[in-house]
Amino acid sequence: MTDRYAVFGHPVSHSLSPRIHALFAAQTGQDLRYEAICPPLDGFAPAVMAFIAAGGRGANVTVPFKLEAFALANKITPRAAAAGAVNTLSFNGAEIHGDNTDGAGLVRDLAVNLGFSLAGRRVLLLGAGGAARGVIRPLLEQNPATLFIANRTPDKAQQLADAFGVSGGGFDALANQTFDLVINATSAGLSDAVLPAPTFSADALAYEMLYGRETPFMRAARAAGVRVADGLGMLLEQAAEAFCVWRGVRPQTAPVLAAVLASLQSA
Numbered sequence: 420m421t422d423r424y425a426v427f428g429h430p431v432s433h434s435l436s437p438r439i440h441a442l443f444a445a446q447t448g449q450d451l452r453y454e455a456i457c458p459p460l461d462g463f464a465p466a467v468m469a470f471i472a473a474g475g476r477g478a479n480v481t482v483p484f485k486l487e488a489f490a491l492a493n494k495i496t497p498r499a500a501a502a503g504a505v506n507t508l509s510f511n512g513a514e515i516h517g518d519n520t521d522g523a524g525l526v527r528d529l530a531v532n533l534g535f536s537l538a539g540r541r542v543l544l545l546g547a548g549g550a551a552r553g554v555i556r557p558l559l560e561q562n563p564a565t566l567f568i569a570n571r572t573p574d575k576a577q578q579l580a581d582a583f584g585v586s587g588g589g590f591d592a593l594a595n596q597t598f599d600l601v602i603n604a605t606s607a608g609l610s611d612a613v614l615p616a617p618t619f620s621a622d623a624l625a626y627e628m629l630y631g632r633e634t635p636f637m638r639a640a641r642a643a644g645v646r647v648a649d650g651l652g653m654l655l656e657q658a659a660e661a662f663c664v665w666r667g668v669r670p671q672t673a674p675v676l677a678a679v680l681a682s683l684q685s686a
């Protein structure tokens with residue numbers, strides 16, 4: 420019987436995950452079906468249980484259900500515990516295994532696709548919500564020289580920084596600091612809101628976690644002559660990591676990225 424997987428989100432119709440995982444399955448010769456499920460906002464857990472009862476083997480979880488997925492799982496990986504959120508579920512009998520592949524996806528996109536080595540670099544993480552929290556531990560595992568967390572609401576950055584033993588504060592704390600990598604993990608780009616411009620080093624990289632739109636953060640970095648990447652690579656890599664967790668084989672992301680980019684451009 421064909422194994423079933425799904426992405427749970429609300430909304431979810433825009434999700435690229437079904438296309439990405441179908442391409443991964445074709446590439447690796449894995450027999451699986453992957454669909455998109457949009458439970459009611461108060462119906463995540465019952466929808467997952469129904470999917471398991473119908474033969475579901477695993478699921479990706481996106482906005483706004485990552486915290487509920489964390490609560491639903493009865494076994495949590497250390498990286499999901501550090502993220503405080505789950506984006507990948509595996510079902511095995513009564514066991515609901517919760518993992519988080521977002522941070523690994525970001526680190527792999529940086530290291531492999533963008534050729535950016537984090538070791539010894541000065542990193543600025545903008546934002547202190549779930550997206551920021553999810554990537555801190557994997558970033559620190561790459562031994563950057565510093566990781567500074569800056570947020571519009573300084574207290575939230577400070578709390579997150581304290582939890583991970585790094586420095587943090589408000590945007591005003593960015594004066595007199597220079598960064599080799601600036602990661603925008605805020606949702607400011609969704610409303611075209613402008614963030615304060617940090618100071619970039621000469622060969623810096625500006626990384627926007629959103630994809631599919633040119634955000635003010637990306638425009639400002641380009642205007643400053645800085646190399647820019649968006650979050651499509653991270654999306655592909657977190658998906659590949661989830662696929663690997665489920666199926667034990669790592670798909671190649673480059674051809675899938677090219678196919679997804681082509682379909683986005685012709686849409």
Ligand code: ATR
Binds near residue numbers: 572614
């Ligand atoms: P997510 O799970 O995507 O991180 P979230 O938990 O709602 O979503 O967090 C959104 C993040 O974007 C927060 O860091 C938020 O800053 P505040 O903590 O001050 O709310 C940040 N953010 C959203 N809109 C912003 C804006 N216009 N300017 C600056 N930061 C913004």
